[in-house]
Amino acid sequence: MNIEPGLYHLLFVSTTLFFIGVYGFLTRRNLITMLMSIELILNSVNINFIAFNKYLWANRLDGVMFTVFVIAIAAAEAAVAIAIIINLYRSHLSIDVEKAEEMKY
Amino acid sequence: MNGSSIIFYLLAAMTIGCGVIAVSTRQIFRAAISLLFSLVGVAGIYFWMDYQFIAAVQIVVYVGGIVVLIIFSIFLTQQSGDKLPIQKLGRKLFALLAVFCGFALTIVQVFQHTFTKTTAAPVGVTVRNIGEELIALDKNGYALPFEVVSMLLLAALIGCIVIAMRTTPEQPHEEKEIKRREEIKVIIPKEDKVLIIQEETGGTE
Numbered sequence: 001m002n003i004e005p006g007l008y009h010l011l012f013v014s015t016t017l018f019f020i021g022v023y024g025f026l027t028r029r030n031l032i033t034m035l036m037s038i039e040l041i042l043n044s045v046n047i048n049f050i051a052f053n054k055y056l057w058a059n060r061l062d063g064v065m066f067t068v069f070v071i072a073i074a075a076a077e078a079a080v081a082i083a084i085i086i087n088l089y090r091s092h093l094s095i096d097v098e099k100a101e102e103m104k105y
Numbered sequence: 106m107n108g109s110s111i112i113f114y115l116l117a118a119m120t121i122g123c124g125v126i127a128v129s130t131r132q133i134f135r136a137a138i139s140l141l142f143s144l145v146g147v148a149g150i151y152f153w154m155d156y157q158f159i160a161a162v163q164i165v166v167y168v169g170g171i172v173v174l175i176i177f178s179i180f181l182t183q184q185s186g187d188k189l190p191i192q193k194l195g196r197k198l199f200a201l202l203a204v205f206c207g208f209a210l211t212i213v214q215v216f217q218h219t220f221t222k223t224t225a226a227p228v229g230v231t232v233r234n235i236g237e238e239l240i241a242l243d244k245n246g247y248a249l250p251f252e253v254v255s256m257l258l259l260a261a262l263i264g265c266i267v268i269a270m271r272t273t274p275e276q277p278h279e280e281k282e283i284k285r286r287e288e289i290k291v292i293i294p295k296e297d298k299v300l301i302i303q304e305e306t307g308g309t310e
Binding site for chain 1: 124127136143147150151155159175178181183201204211212221223227230235245258260261262265
């Protein structure tokens with residue numbers, strides 16, 4: 001393994017960030033912090049796209065395009081999620097997923 | 106180990122360290138600020154890779170938009186000074202085990218695989234090239250996803266308004282107006298009577 005940072009280093013960073021997000025999503029029970037974990041996961045995916053585009057397929061721009069679309073969809077998703085969270089807080093006075101159990105039925 | 110490597114390792118450490126704080130701290134506001142610095146670190150990694158446009162989009166959309174939105178929703182929904190409840194130890198251990206297994210599996214797969222690099226001439230990642238490919242209609246173009254994403258953003262905009270709108274605001278509002286009108290109706294005849302009585306008394310005296 002070379003000391004000079006390359007593709008493998010970036011893949012390590014993105015994998016670590018992805019599983020940090022997964023850990024947060026599994027352990028947190030507050031909707032806002034779960035949303036933050038999802039943002040971390042999406043960012044790790046973006047790092048992967050950009051790293052593959054730079055180090056493997058430098059003749060194409062597909063990784064950049066996918067990153068732009070992922071960022072746009074993440075913004076829309078965060079806006080809708082926060083609207084739902086605020087609506088849930090109005091009706092339940094809490095954004096804990098344990099206290100919103102009747103949404104299952 | 107030159108300066109570029111040192112910058113990369115610093116950015117990676119900042120990204121991962123702040124990410125760990127963001128998912129593990131019990132103070133939700135501190136978690137949001139750590140998430141902000143983690144996203145700034147990711148933008149720095151994009152800058153380090155010479156993808157300036159993506160780094161700028163990352164800062165504008167994530168740091169300037171999503172994190173500010175998250176902080177506002179924290180202000181709206183959390184009592185200040187409240188800490189998040191401590192999670193069960195079993196859940197934490199299970200999550201750590203699952204995450205460690207997945208991480209080890211993925212890292213082993215990645216480092217065993219040898220990626221083959223393309224030999225074609227690299228294309229410059231300029232804003233001009235990105236914009237031209239974004240609206241191109243040929244085989245490599247992204248005009249259709251561009252339009253679909255614009256429709257998605259419109260749908261999300263309308264959906265946010267519909268979801269966050271209060272569903273029954275008219276009922277209490279109308280009652281208040283009716284009460285005010287009744288109060289005015291009640292007050293006015295009393296004043297008239299008082300005036301008339303005063304005039305009558307004045308007339309008799």
